[in-house]
Amino acid sequence: MGYVETLICRSCNSETEPTKILACPKCFAPLDVVYDFDNIELTRDSFKSRPPTMWRYAELLPVQDAQNIVSLNAGYTQLHRCKNLEKYFGLKEVYVKNDGLNPTNSFKDRPASVAVSKSIEFRLKVIGAVSTGNLAGAVAAHAAKAGLPCYIFIPLGIESGKVGQIEVYDPHIIQVKGTYDDANRLAYLASETYGWAIANITMRPYYVEGSKTLAFEVSEQLGWRKPDHLIVAVGSGALMRAIWKGFNEFDQVGLTDGSKTSIHGAQAAGCAPVANAFESGSDRIKPVAKPDTIAKSIAIGDPGDGQYAIQVAKTTGGRIGSVTDREIQDAIKFLACKEGIFTEPAGAVTIAQLKKLVEGGYIKSDESVVCCVTGNGLKSIESVPAGAKWHTVEPTLEALSRVIAEMN
């Protein structure tokens, strides 16, 4: 193991040693991990006997010594072929990548596993995260497994299912009276003051690497082929950028053939700074001061990787749009009733956006599309639309018969 070559700045291209560093020392832009691709020998056969987790791609992940890996076996989640959606939209191939099936029920187990592993490799003694809910659970779980003390920063108003999940791992929960952006600023100050390894701040260049395994898996599960389109939710924009990096790296090591995937982003209308910038043709993102949406896990008003998400959409022929909370709720119900998959609101934005892309003619009937369901519906049951068909009866056949007669 150990193929990390250097860190490269996304803005000024200068190289930095792969140490504990969160941004380019020259211009403060984000840093990307670069691997020694010439010496990585991977063929499609290499994967035949590897375990079905994200760590099957270890050569392309930034942990140098396998002993440092902290894993709850995240990844290699189901890629569902969605025949009912194909029929409904008149499309050839529709898939849902169900990352709600991860150990803590969201895709955040991928970056959390890498961040906690890398913290162990750097001999750091305290881990943490700033989170809209899902990352908190993922980091707290991996910290528990690693036996590290953990500090979780969350804003006010996250869903009760997520709060309960965080509590069970017993980290220090620091609830910040404010938005995600307020929590983010405080967590940054804490990391500077106390030397804590905040997964998505201190460990940022390594942390985001975990997310690209979602793209690796989609390629492998489609038979070493990339889809024509992929749709993903955009909060900070980090996941969308990581998926693009993942597709590129599989091409670079020769596992896939360089064919293009249009990567589309979806936001909630109540917090859509990236979609708004994309739609107005600008690279400048105007932060949203008070996010207001049921899609709490993507309610980030000042998205750190927003401009890079726009770049990804532009270079791949993708689009970034927004959908209303009403459309999100309809999509939660629609996906459940058509395909049996229960998503949280942030996953449903991709289904609502699929509808818009098909209607707008951006996805053609002979093309393939993957929608990323990034979190499990059980985490935010309060977002399930009301109106289920309930019938409360006495425990007798007579009573049941009366109710059934009333139905018809």
Ligand SMILES: *Cc1c(COP(=O)(O)O)cnc(C)c1O
């Ligand atoms: C964090 C999160 C996202 C968005 O990820 P970013 O990298 O912040 O854009 C999407 N869906 C769910 C369920 C999430 O928890």
Ligand SMILES: [Zn+2]
């Ligand atoms: Zn730089």
